[in-house]
Amino acid sequence: MYTVIRNIHLFLGLLCFSFLLMYSVSAVQMSHVEWFSNNPTVSEQTVAVSPADSQNPRSFAHALMQAGMWGELQNVAQDDAGFRFRILRAGTTHDVEYAAGSPTAQVKTSVAGFMGMLNRLHHTAGFYRERCITDWWAALVALTSLALLTLGATGVYMWFRLYKERVLGGIFLSIGLFVGLGLLFATRIQP
């Protein structure tokens, strides 16, 4: 039994190593933003707008996505002066501005650095983005989440089977559970 549990722990830890490390590093980045340089690379380009797309920002956004600027469409705003929107995916943002009557639109593209990309990957989950790549990512996120819970359970089992470590380990686990669960409960019951 111990060998099986240990192999499961090893299997899941190795399989999800990069994901777990990514979550840890990006969490440190979010907790201590000042420790990291997070300046994106920004570029601008002018893109032609067809007469059909000039009246419909969503149509123009779809055309841009077909041309390679794929991602989620956000912040669509339109008035008499024109329209603007954002196409967003992990690590890359396209901000599009169009002035009514113009044959072109301005596209400002921001590409995140490594830490910025990890930050966005940390926030990417769920199967609602309707894109194969993000669905694959979402599946691996779900797998990593299950793996983390299993790693915790198998880790506790393996500790308990180490007779010499039971007292000290039990102290660490007891204090951790008292602090962690206590804080969760105390927070939850607050008005």
Add this chain to the structure above:
Amino acid sequence: MYAGLFTFTALVVYGLSGLIDSVLPAWSERQSPPTTEQFMLFTAPTSVSDKQLADIVYEELDLPLSGPAEDYALRRDAEQNLVISFYTPNGVRTVTVLEQQGQLKIVRASAGLSSFITGMHGAVLRYAAPRFLNQAWAYYNEAGLWALGFMALSGLVLWLASRSHLIWARAVFAVGNGAFVLLYWLMR
């Protein structure tokens, strides 16, 4: 081992949060939380900025689990009343300062258990309100996120030092981390 035992609760919160975010729909399709509304008497001082007024409201309400409102949480509604959002792990309180009526309108949106868990998983030191429970959990959470990275790296070292001869382990490592690198590149 000791890092994992001490931060076990935090690790469970991380795992549950990941599963919750995996199954929930897009933000725009999520059910709005139930809200309650109440009014209380309040005389707004004159000649103060929106931020100063928000801080006075914060002191007046003495909300547990919440800190003073940041600039991004302040806005004016159509009637030019100041609207302040106070965020807590248990939900959001939206306070409208009705200066003409001498009242505060407090709308409380209560977070469900799943929102509470995802909120607590993201409650890092940088954003923790200056309240004991918020700060204490943020420090425990800080230990958890460092422990996660430490255990991942130490686990790798332990494998390489003791069981690196296992072919299946090498294959699993290659597959899992290859998938990460590939998806990182494709999603960029």
